[in-house]
Amino acid sequence: MEGVRSSSLLPGIFSRVGSIMKKISKSLAVRQSKAPLFDTLLAHAKRNVISFHCPGHKNGRSIDKELKNYTGEEVYKFDVTVFDEVDSLHDPIGPIKKAQELMAQAYGVKHSFFLVNGTSVGNMAMFLAACDSGDSIIVSRSSHKSITTGIIMSGVWPIWIQPKIDQNLDLFFNSTYEQVKDALDKYPEAKAVFITSPTYNGVVTELSKIIDLCHRRGKIVLVDEAHGGHLIFNKQLPESAVTAGADLCVQSTHKILSAMSQGSVLHFNSKIVDFNRVKKIVSMLQTTSPNYLTLASLDLARRQAFLHGEENFSRVIKVAEWGRAYINNNIHSMKCFTRSEMQKLGFDLDVTKLTVNVTKTGLSGYEIENILAKEYNIQLDYADLFNLVAITGEGSNKSDIEAFVNALESISKKYHGKQKNWILKIPSLATEMVMKPREVFLSSNTKKVSLKKAVGHIAAQTLTPYPPGIPVIIPGERITKEICDYLIDMSSKDIRIIGQEAEMLKTVKIFTN
DSSP, X not given: OHHHHHHHHHHHHHHHHHXXXXXXXXXXXHHHTOOHHXXXXXXXXXXXXXXXXXXXXXXXXXXXXXXXXXXXXXXXXXXXXXXXXXXXXXXXXXXXXXXXXXXXXXXXXXXXXXXXXXXXHHHHHHHHHHOOTTOEEEEETTSOHHHHHHHHXXXXXXXXXXXXXXXXXXXXXXXXXXXXXXXXXXXXXXXXXXXXXXXXXXXXXXXXXXXXXXXXXXXXXXXXXXXXXXXXXXXXXXXXXXXXXXXXXXEOTTTSSSOOTTOEEEEEOOSSSOHHHHHHHHHHHXXXXXXXXXXXXXXXXXXHHHHHHHHXXXXXXXXXXXXXXXXXXXXXXXXXXXXXXXXXXXXXXXXXXXXXXXXXXXXXXXXXXXXXXXXXXXXXXXEOSSEEEEEOOTTOOHHHHHHHHHXXXXXXXXXXXXXXXXXXXXOOOOOOBOSOHHHHHTOSOEEEEEGGGOTTSBBOSOBEETTTTOOSBOTTBBOOHHHHXXXXXXXXXXXXEETOSXXXXXXXXXXXX
């Protein structure tokens, strides 16, 4: 009888739980509908306050007339400096503090820091906050160039993971679970693991598995999620680093969401990283004259994404998938890989991004990118020899995608290049790390030698061929013959190598004892 009575209570219990959850959800939505920083700035702007503070344009009065005629004057009233009413980014106690708390609440983390120097400064901050000089950290070689800066600034020893190549798709993949596990097995002394996910192409790695493994071994997990600030706001999208449990995660709120350029966020959600150290380092790296319009746009982008992200990104996903299918079914010289293809390879895909392989056209991605810009008034975010990358965002609509695929179809009919035997490849980058990159970078004991004579020496500069955009040498590591041959080959093909100090790459800087 007791069991019967208990069972009869279950529907009532579930009903009450459901009612409580609805109230919590409604209460959360009410809180997230607020934009305290934007509201403060708007109220200040409407008062037409006489400015005796920086900047010197004084509420837009002295802004160049041609610019002001286009933009209007009101926007410049948001360009203020630090004073009590609008709060301080470096010691927030008012509207910035409230806005950051709402951001943290929206992402389900302990704390969020507004960044006005982009995700690059967030990546640097993560290295400096999580590691001490002399610590070692596991990191993929295909990470953003700000990672090298973070490594140099923090004085850590990088343990590089060689990027995997898929020559059928002409893509580099970032670190997999197996690669991270192998690196941890081989280098148990590593203090942290740095992951980039999604990649520029929207490919998401096995974050939950990687983070769970790292935490079981007591390792800190840092994630560059520059291209994934939107993932948490739509159920159709891959898992975000914040829900997967990253200790620190940085996102470019301006890339896919609606914040102004340079507006990014660093999320803190760790039990093993010192929060106060993170706070000090973020403050140390950021400007003391932040742009308040950028800060306000972060506040508003969060509100918009939380309240309308499910709806907005369902629309974006629908039109992006339509475009992907159209290209694959109708433009036979071009191809977009799909989410199911990525999942078969052990990854996931943010389907709001379109990566279009153009190798069968006989034209490079660069050439088609230029044609799109000059003839069709379409500007892409990125192109390489093999691919075009079209990034959609919260503001994208079907007419944008239609214009893009129509232009590609037109180009496929009008332009035909000679088929090229391009192969995506890089040399082995598992070379000896002889000195800390910081130690070599700050040293004056360097000289230039010809590429052919550099074999066996310690590199004193970073050289990155584009494509593929992966550093081939980094300060502090041993230069191998394979790397020299690769650089000579790239240079002979007129491929620009970022870091070279002359028109042609003939020499490389090395460390001298």
